[in-house]
Amino acid sequence: MSADFTNMALDATHSDAYVVTNPGSARSAVTGYVPLLPKSLEEAGLEFKDLFPLVLRFLFLHGYQNGNAIARQLKLPFHFVEPVLQTLKSDQLIAHRSSALANDYVYELPPRGVEQARMAIERSTYCGAAPVSVEHYAASVLRQSIRNCKPTPADINASFSDLVLSRLLMGQIGQAISSGKACFLFGPPGNGKTAIASRAIRSIDPYIWIPRALAVGGEVIRVFDPSVHDLQPLPESRSLTNEIDTDQRWVRISRPTITVGGELDLAHLEATLNPFTNIIEAPIHIKSNCGCLIIDDFGRQRISVEALLNRWIIPMDRRIDFVNLPSGRQVAMPFDQLLVFATNLNPKTLCEEAFLRRIPYKIEVFDPTEAQFRNLFEVTRQRMGFEFQAGIIDYIVEYHYKRANRPFRFSHVGELLEQARDFCEFHGKPLVFNRDIAELAVLNYFSGM
DSSP, X not given: OHHHHHXXXXXXXXXXXXXXXXXXXXXXXXXXXXEBOOSSTTTTTOOHHHHHHHHHHHHHXXXXXXXXXXXXXXXXXXXXXXXXXXXXXXXXXXXXXEEETTTEEEEEOOHHHHHHHHHHHHHOOOOSSOOEEHHHHHHHHHHHOGGGOOOOHHHHHHHTTTSOOOHHHHHXXXXXXXXXXXXXXXXXXXXXXXXXXXXGGGXXXXXXXXXXXXXXXXXEEEOOOTTTOOBXXXXXXXXXXXXXXXXXXXXXXXXXXXXXXXXXXXXXXXXXXXXXXXXXXXXXXXXXXXXXXXXXXXXXXXXXXXXXXHHHHHHHHHSEEEEEOTXXXXXXXXXXXXXEEEESSXXXXXXXXXXXXXXXXXXXXXXXXXXXXXXXXXXXXXXXTOEEOTTHHHHHHIIIIITTTOOOOHHHXXXXXXXXXXXXXXXXOOSEEOHHHHHHHHHHXXXXX
């Protein structure tokens, strides 16, 4: 089944509507991908019947509209939508209210159309852009896959330049990102696992195109989510292609990085029906395709470790997931993202060997050395604008780490200096880190730990 699905995606890439405008290396191919305007409804993967409920819902929810306004709502050219409107009028589901400019009409719903619109709205209130076929979506993921992006060591260094990391750790992370395969980041708390994971996607091509919505039979799944997707309009130079030539059913976004923590449950792994709008939302791993999905604090989710791993063990292996829809239908979807499990626990205590085998990169994030700890203090001091009392770091290291038998943590530096900044701001003092302020910061931060 996975091979058949991949072949469908490959077939869809042959369409003139989905092209690479600057073929060459794998990385330039990713950069140059643009979904071009299809030449017909058929090339767009649509039929008249796919647009009927969208038009009826739009007119019901927004009142009478002219044909061009309806076409803009569906993100399709007017000459695609006009024959759909004619068919609906012939079936007495819509009617002319008045004439409009450029051989257009203002449309309204007659009683029969109102009845059909109500029935359509009971199923879903979605009346946005016309959906994209799953085959075309699969083709786009194949073209924009993170596996096509091969960052160099210089790219990796630039992406993590604001963190203090060892050369070994940088090399491990870079190799994992270049492979596009899943990885574990594990080790003691406070050493930047989440910070590392959240920067991973910065080292590769920054933009992708995703559909606003997908069509599965008669159902529509919303993919574009403004809460996790950062919209990136075409640059004014329009060097990729002229905006008028792009398929408006797609949006250009930053490669997504989605982080989920303890709130993760089984519902996030399936397409879910919003009970208020009756709109189906894509699961998190679909929304993170061609980007990064971070399972933070792994092992402390609402869903058990076993249930999560059993749900994803096949998708991780085959790069395809079979998503269950609220109707009971199941649809094959690409599963293509940098999947990062970040945890304070040892992976072998969380899951069995069969699952660990499918995560080829298990990267331990160690406590900083004393030299790294001191270096981070200096970097952070400069960034925050502090003046340091002479010998203050020697004092902290000796009395509050070595004699206290306390391990160094990367997070301690920022937390202690933030305590010091809060003190200075509260008392109206300049940003100075001296022994008295350091003692108070240590007292506030480490009490009870």
